[in-house]
Amino acid sequence: MELNAKYNPSEVEDKWYAYWLKNRCFHSEPDSREPYTVVIPPPNVTGILHMGHVLNNTLNDVLVRKARMDGKNACWVPGTDHASIATESKVVAKLKAQGISKEDLTREEFLKHAWEWKEEHGGIILNQLRKLGASCDWDRTRFTMEPELSDAVISTFCHFYKKGLIYRGVRMVNWDPVGLTAVSDEEVIHKDTKSHFYHLRYYISDGKGKASDKYLVIATTRPETIMADAAICVNPADERHHWLKGKKVIIPLINREIPVIEDDYVEMDFGTGCLKVTPAHDAHDYEIGLRHNLPVLDIIDDHGRLNEKAQILVGEDRFEARKKIVKMLQDAGNLEKIEEYTSPVGYSERTDAVIEPKLSAQWFLKMDALAARALDSVESGEVKLIPDKYRNTYRHWMENVHDWCISRQLWWGQRIPAYYLPDGQVVVEETPQKALEAAQKINPAYTAASLRQDEDVLDTWFSSWLWPISVFDPAHPGHPGHRPNADLSYYYPTNDLVTGPDILFFWVARMIMAGNEFMDRKPFGNVYLTGIVRDKLGRKMSKTLGNSPDPLELIKKYGADAVRLGMLLCSSAGNDILYDESMIEQGRNFCGKIWNSWRLVSGWSVCDAVKQPSEARAAVKWFDNKLSKTIETVQDHYSKFRISDALMAVYKLFWDDYCSWYLEIVKPAYGQDMDSATYDATVDFFEKLLKLIHPIMPFITEELWHSISPRKEGQTIMFERSPKAGPYRQDFLDAFELAREVVIGVRGVRAQKQISPREALRLFIDGEVSPEVLPVIVKLGNVSSIETGAAGGQAASFIVGTLKCSVPLKGFVDTAEEKAKLESELEYQRKFLAGVRAKLGNVNFVSHAPEAVVATERKKESDALARIEAIGEALKALEQ
RNA sequence: GGGAGCUUAGCUCAGUUGGUUUAGAGCGUCUGCCUUACAAGCAGAGGGUCGGGGGUUCGACUCCCUCAGCUCCCACCA
Numbered sequence: 001m002e003l004n005a006k007y008n009p010s011e012v013e014d015k016w017y018a019y020w021l022k023n024r025c026f027h028s029e030p031d032s033r034e035p036y037t038v039v040i041p042p043p044n045v046t047g048i049l050h051m052g053h054v055l056n057n058t059l060n061d062v063l064v065r066k067a068r069m070d071g072k073n074a075c076w077v078p079g080t081d082h083a084s085i086a087t088e089s090k091v092v093a094k095l096k097a098q099g100i101s102k103e104d105l106t107r108e109e110f111l112k113h114a115w116e117w118k119e120e121h122g123g124i125i126l127n128q129l130r131k132l133g134a135s136c137d138w139d140r141t142r143f144t145m146e147p148e149l150s151d152a153v154i155s156t157f158c159h160f161y162k163k164g165l166i167y168r169g170v171r172m173v174n175w176d177p178v179g180l181t182a183v184s185d186e187e188v189i190h191k192d193t194k195s196h197f198y199h200l201r202y203y204i205s206d207g208k209g210k211a212s213d214k215y216l217v218i219a220t221t222r223p224e225t226i227m228a229d230a231a232i233c234v235n236p237a238d239e240r241h242h243w244l245k246g247k248k249v250i251i252p253l254i255n256r257e258i259p260v261i262e263d264d265y266v267e268m269d270f271g272t273g274c275l276k277v278t279p280a281h282d283a284h285d286y287e288i289g290l291r292h293n294l295p296v297l298d299i300i301d302d303h304g305r306l307n308e309k310a311q312i313l314v315g316e317d318r319f320e321a322r323k324k325i326v327k328m329l330q331d332a333g334n335l336e337k338i339e340e341y342t343s344p345v346g347y348s349e350r351t352d353a354v355i356e357p358k359l360s361a362q363w364f365l366k367m368d369a370l371a372a373r374a375l376d377s378v379e380s381g382e383v384k385l386i387p388d389k390y391r392n393t394y395r396h397w398m399e400n401v402h403d404w405c406i407s408r409q410l411w412w413g414q415r416i417p418a419y420y421l422p423d424g425q426v427v428v429e430e431t432p433q434k435a436l437e438a439a440q441k442i443n444p445a446y447t448a449a450s451l452r453q454d455e456d457v458l459d460t461w462f463s464s465w466l467w468p469i470s471v472f473d474p475a476h477p478g479h480p481g482h483r484p485n486a487d488l489s490y491y492y493p494t495n496d497l498v499t500g501p502d503i504l505f506f507w508v509a510r511m512i513m514a515g516n517e518f519m520d521r522k523p524f525g526n527v528y529l530t531g532i533v534r535d536k537l538g539r540k541m542s543k544t545l546g547n548s549p550d551p552l553e554l555i556k557k558y559g560a561d562a563v564r565l566g567m568l569l570c571s572s573a574g575n576d577i578l579y580d581e582s583m584i585e586q587g588r589n590f591c592g593k594i595w596n597s598w599r600l601v602s603g604w605s606v607c608d609a610v611k612q613p614s615e616a617r618a619a620v621k622w623f624d625n626k627l628s629k630t631i632e633t634v635q636d637h638y639s640k641f642r643i644s645d646a647l648m649a650v651y652k653l654f655w656d657d658y659c660s661w662y663l664e665i666v667k668p669a670y671g672q673d674m675d676s677a678t679y680d681a682t683v684d685f686f687e688k689l690l691k692l693i694h695p696i697m698p699f700i701t702e703e704l705w706h707s708i709s710p711r712k713e714g715q716t717i718m719f720e721r722s723p724k725a726g727p728y729r730q731d732f733l734d735a736f737e738l739a740r741e742v743v744i745g746v747r748g749v750r751a752q753k754q755i756s757p758r759e760a761l762r763l764f765i766d767g768e769v770s771p772e773v774l775p776v777i778v779k780l781g782n783v784s785s786i787e788t789g790a791a792g793g794q795a796a797s798f799i800v801g802t803l804k805c806s807v808p809l810k811g812f813v814d815t816a817e818e819k820a821k822l823e824s825e826l827e828y829q830r831k832f833l834a835g836v837r838a839k840l841g842n843v844n845f846v847s848h849a850p851e852a853v854v855a856t857e858r859k860k861e862s863d864a865l866a867r868i869e870a871i872g873e874a875l876k877a878l879e880q
Numbered sequence: 881g882g883g884a885g886c887u888u889a890g891c892u893c894a895g896u897u898g899g900u901u902u903a904g905a906g907c908g909u910c911u912g913c914c915u916u917a918c919a920a921g922c923a924g925a926g927g928g929u930c931g932g933g934g935g936u937u938c939g940a941c942u943c944c945c946u947c948a949g950c951u952c953c954c955a956c957c958a
Contacts, residue, residue, distance in 0.1 A: 596917040
């Protein structure tokens with residue numbers, strides 16, 4: 001096959017991806033082989049590919065392709081997540097742009113729009129993953145809200161309800177006034193936010209509801225909530241405030257009377273020591289309210305606006321109201337002072353709205369028992385977190401977990417299967433039919449019309465925690481007595497999970513809980529937590545900063561293989577990645593290198609009459625050993641999830657060892673034929689290298705593998721076996737390494753003296769070199785002869801290990817310069833020797849240190865002595 | 881406020897139970913090369929007292945303490 005002078009990734013990539021699909025290379029069915037299973041962290045159904053996905057899915061694909069080539073039955077299940085709040089807010093925004101308000105629609109109408117949106121935009125991201133080369137089993141593509149998976153979610157709810165772990169209650173929850181839903185604690189992000197501390201005067205009541213001239217001062221960050229105040233609270237031990245005992249104070253502006261109460265909760269040395277208690281709008285205040293039987297007055301509506309109970313500023317947004325009420329308080333003489341103040345404020349993860357603590361009825365899942373078991377799964381090592389520093393974080397979270405608020409006031413998602421009866425009772429059943437049956441057991445007169453289903457849907461994570469189970473057997477979760485189907489029995493538990501640490505609790509921990517609950521075992525063995533992709537300056541990638549490159553553009557420009565390699569280059573687990581396009585350039589350059597090396601090799605002509613040159617024989621033997629050793633290293637890296645190390649080892653093996661050394665040695669002179677032994681070995685090495693690289697760069701390796709020799713239709717490098725490491729001779733590798741260093745020394749002399757590489761030089765070596773590798777020095781050093789001993793007269797010399805090498809160079813050598821160089825080297829060696837001898841002279845060292853260490857020091861000593869002697873001789877020779 | 885982690889060459893990072901490492905890699909930098917696979921390349925070179933200080937040890941990048949800086953997670957001082 002004729003090769004283009006340049007590698008053209010886009011042509012090649014589309015061709016092979018189509019080929020793989022056509023031959024169903026990614027599809028897996030249970031068989032007798034060992035399974036290797038991975039489920040994709042399902043991206044949002046309407047999402048588009050960003051660099052984080054690229055990193056994650058590249059890693060996933062490398063692991064999957066590697067496992068496949070190791071002979072395992074690899075199965076990577078793709079799919080998408082319905083992402084209830086994210087998708088719903090997108091649909092709401094789209095409708096708004098069309099002049100349609102969600103409130104004007106019925107639930108059914110809205111869902112119709114949402115499904116339309118999903119059909120239109122859903123799954124784009126899965127097509128984008130194909131561009132990256134992801135070898136997902138597309139026949140198994142799942143969606144968390146497809147009917148079967150939704151059914152699984154509903155039965156899961158029923159399962160936990162009947163187990164008594166799910167309850168409904170009025171609690172202080174995190175309310176998102178933009179998303180118009182409650183969110184879980186995990187979906188609240190606390191950010192330090194600059195605000196003000198307002199010191200307000202509350203006048204003491206004269207007992208007749210009128211203000212006296214005495215007052216106390218409270219400090220608050222939320223003056224707009226004073227209308228909802230239920231009390232003023234002080235610490236009972238605070239003597240400054242004893243005079244307030246039993247008094248009542250007047251809320252400014254609205255002149256409502258509230259009591260002064262005492263509670264230990266109040267810190268004496270914070271603020272003024274007086275706390276305004278607003279049970280409806282602060283979680284602690286709510287607790288205090290419960291203890292003291294205070295009324296709850298909710299003055300903020302779902303949108304974050306003051307309602308009519310506030311009496312004043314009705315209809316104003318909470319932040320507008322804050323500004324206005326400050327002015328009003330000032331005018332009324334109640335504002336004592338304003339301080340600058342920075343405090344943590346909770347924001348909604350999805351909408352970035354400031355979270356409003358709000359009292360409402362929600363569904364919760366009890367977490368204690370689930371968390372305890374999930375903690376054990378990690379502590380016992382059943383599930384490994386990589387890197388393991390996340391174990392600490394994980395433990396901390398699991399030991400301090402709160403009940404999970406699982407209801408959302410949204411429509412896009414699985415609707416809670418709770419049905420309210422006219423008598424106030426509630427039945428929880430998987431279907432309306434079953435619910436009716438249950439209801440009729442309570443009262444046979446009930447009809448379908450008597451049942452009112454809960455309006456809320458479930459948190460997205462309440463469906464995605466089933467993912468590793470439900471993608472294989474959707475009916476399974478929550479069904480007592482249900483036997484796992486063939487797929488689930490074979491593929492579960494999955495092997496590795498690659499995901500970001502940001503969803504360790506949202507998703508990973510909860511999958512472990514669900515796995516334990518429904519399968520009685522872990523959902524995966526290893527969790528590889530990637531870093532977050534940041535820009536060169538360490539900033540998170542975001543649309544507003546415009547620092548987030550479009551992966552598809554990059555793939556178009558550099559090729560998918562280049563993008564994959566670029567991302568992996570700096571992907572040590574858990575470390576954030578500072579993305580820079582130059583990494584992808586490096587990937588592209590590597591593609592070019594691979595391509596060109598095959599152009600060279602494939603262009604050689606072979607003649608059986610040619611005998612194998614001695615340097616080629618040495619090179620073949622050396623590379624064979626080197627290959628084995630490197631494969632061993634690479635396997636070790638993979639087994640420890642050190643993907644970038646594995647990649648770098650392969651990269652250097654190909655570029656440095658194979659191209660720069662091996663090919664340069666065996667390369668025949670221009671126009672000359674090559675012997676067949678060397679040629680066959682060279683091609684064999686090349687093919688093995690392609691197989692080693694394939695998991696990382698699937699496209700170019702497939703292309704060239706087909707170029708090596710014609711393959712049958714359907715054959716692919718994907719199913720070739722990973723090259724195995726054979727035994728290798730370290731002593732031979734060392735001997736070759738010595739020769740390599742001699743060559744570098746000779747080249748160094750040329751560079752320094754500006755002697756053309758074409759001019760052959762004589763080389764003197766004083767010391768022992770394996771005769772096998774001498775021809776290598778001759779060829780790559782362009783040496784006319786290698787003689788033993790030292791070059792007399794003017795010569796450039798260098799030391800390799802304990803070898804003294806010299807190149808006679810009449811007329812090229814500046815004696816003084818050469819002498820200075822040698823002398824500085826001599827001084828360095830003497831210092832080094834002194835250091836070693838000091839160590840060896842220390843009785844404690846010799847008696848305490850292990851023998852091997854002492855032996856090493858002795859070797860260092862003798863080597864240094866040899867070098868010093870060699871340098872001395874070189875100096876002597878210079879003086880002649 | 882609590883917890884975890886990080887600080888090694890210009891940049892990004894390795895350094896695996898303290899001694900075969902007189903501290904490594906990739907990229908970048910510098911010098912010389914259009915050498916008939918590749919200038920997206922080839923050859924060569926320079927570059928770090930391992931954040932500061934103290935300690936343990938025969939021996940510390942590696943263990944302990946302390947200080948400084950950075951990052952992340954958790955958290956209800958209004």
